[in-house]
Amino acid sequence: MSENSLYEVALTFLPNVGTQLTRLLVSYCGSPKEVFAAPPGKLLKIPGIGDKLVRNITDNARHALLEAEQVVKQAEAQEVKLLFYTSPDYPNRLKQIADAPVLLYFRGSGNLNQKRIISIVGTRKPTAYGQAVTERIVEGLKSYNVLVVSGLAYGVDIISHRAALQAGLPTVGVMASGPDIVYPAVHRKYAEKMLEQGGLLTEGTFGTKPDAPRFPARNRIIAGMSDCTIVVEAAFKSGTLITADIAHSYDKEVMAVPGNINSPVSEGTNHLIKSLKAAVYTSPQDLIELLNWDLEEEAAAKKAAAAPAFDPADFTADELKVLMVLQQTREEHMDNLSWKAQLSVSLLASVLLGLEFKGMVKALPGKRFMLIG
Template sequence: MTEEQNLYEVALTKLPGIGAQLTRLLVSYCGSPKAVFHAPPGKLLKIPGFGSITVKNIQENAKAALREAEVIVKKAAEQNVQLLFYTSPHYPDRLKQIADAPVLLYFRGNGNLNQRRIISIVGTRQISSYGQAVTERIIEELTPYNVLIVSGLAYGVDVVAHRAALQAGLPTIGVMANGPDNIYPAVHRKYAERMLTQGGILTENSFGTKPDAPRFPARNRIIAGMSDCTLVIEAALKSGTLITADIAHSYDKEVMAVPGNITSPVSKGTNYLIKSLKAAAYTSIQDLVELLNWDLEDEQLAKKQKLIAYTSEDFTEEELKILQLLQQSKEELMDNLSWKTQIPVSQLASLLLGLEFRGVIRQLPGKKFVLVR
């Protein structure tokens, strides 16, 4: 990605009054961020919803936006911050599908934001010993599945999840409500620095942005939007954690909650989510695996990998037809193999015998054939 491309992408986000949806509309009609800044007024006026006031606003503020973008692009290069516009292949695909997703993200680290499996773990800042034990246990259970753990780097459940992920060797991403040049809270800097080599730090806010209160709900939508499932460990009834769960629910994302002690204030939120059917109960890793169909995914992947092994130069075209059919149907009668592969029985018998000698298939009673490996 060129510096010039970054420059125009950042500049688009600095045009006053042009939010995420209008930005996408501009890029869609003009073809690129750079083209937006060079488009004549007549072309911009043809865009649905763009009137003369909006077009005048773009033209009057274009130079200032580009100057501001120059400073940001320079800082990003100096501080090893990746500028991820929504068209970037490194931008989180899951988040891209959300209507109110930010068009630009600031990312420090080496994590894959499009990892095959991503789970967000959120919860109260006032974590109990039970909540800490459960969080650590969940991370341990997730380890064999090579999951990316997303949280908010806050006190309580967030930092426990990040710390446990680091210890387990899982990549973990901290989504912040401030700029990429500062860690908040500062006490978690040591974990954030480790995350730069085992995940990373992500934010939609530019350099120098303070973690003001309104930015936290906005931060929560990123946490909910970039994962497959939001897992709530502990939460009070009125809390930012429940806001995150509601956001995930509104995105048609899966939500799970850990049942808790009915006398504990930090379990009232999770128990409420389960009771109101806004979240499925998490009692073991199997609950999550079944909810997200990870077991079926793994089975299909294993079949695909096995099939790839059969598409090598070791087999003829006719042999591959047989192997691929047996891959799909488990076992087949010889006559069925013949008409499904369109291989004459006389030729098929010789091919089956050859594959059987090579130990690839075996014959069952009744002239049925199955794969051996």
């Protein structure tokens, strides 16, 4: 059992200590463990922390730690990753949002910080048009290796997950239940496939039931961890529009698929477009241009073309370390090169001399070295 995980989880079991207070306490104390170890006098010096909250922490600390111990054991038994907001595996896009959960439960193999992440949401009762468009959207993401995020619900959600699985794209289902409860249960077979090609994510602890109020909270995670939220079909008053509104409030990109003006499930998407809360999605090119993926690809191609080509077989392991650093930065001071390549200065001097003889590196004034080519 990880001691860090124990105290991280325990913080979430302290009553009346929400997201903002948790971050404040950890920031001032240094770590979750130090929050529990801090004497009342130290806690009282933290801005916004009063006697009532200090008593709340000290009175409930033992019980919170006992609860956390059970959760950590259950997580280990069920291969659930506990992602505190300070974890490098915690979704970085979500971390920037003020009301992001401080702890997430994740089952699966997906990278929650993948370069490109798109969420797709919509009605639970899509039309044939809505289903076809959803599948086409996912197919259009295939060449960009996008992580597809949705809510595992009926309709557009599960169509998105299924299409991603078929396209070979990673896909993550954000749930309103605990990590041990797949809802709806009929989607369990897809959920199990997603564990190998993405995963399941939730802020609810083990045993958490998918009660109605948890779905809007779930939606903020879907919106917050994505680069753009695409709404396929949605009624004028629906949970899907809540997700779009949340994404909009986070200054995230929102796109909506225009629909039949006579269809109730197109009222929401058409309203988003009309009210300028969403850009129009008609083809993959719309998304690519909105997020500047085309410019990114072009810049990457130029960088690759400019990078000198060399055969790794012609160089030693230490020489390759230096070349890899210089390939990124083109030019470095010897001291910086030493720690970036993880080579001692004395060894680096010998390596650089060898690379100079091979015509790969040029020495510059001031102990600087430049990659040739």
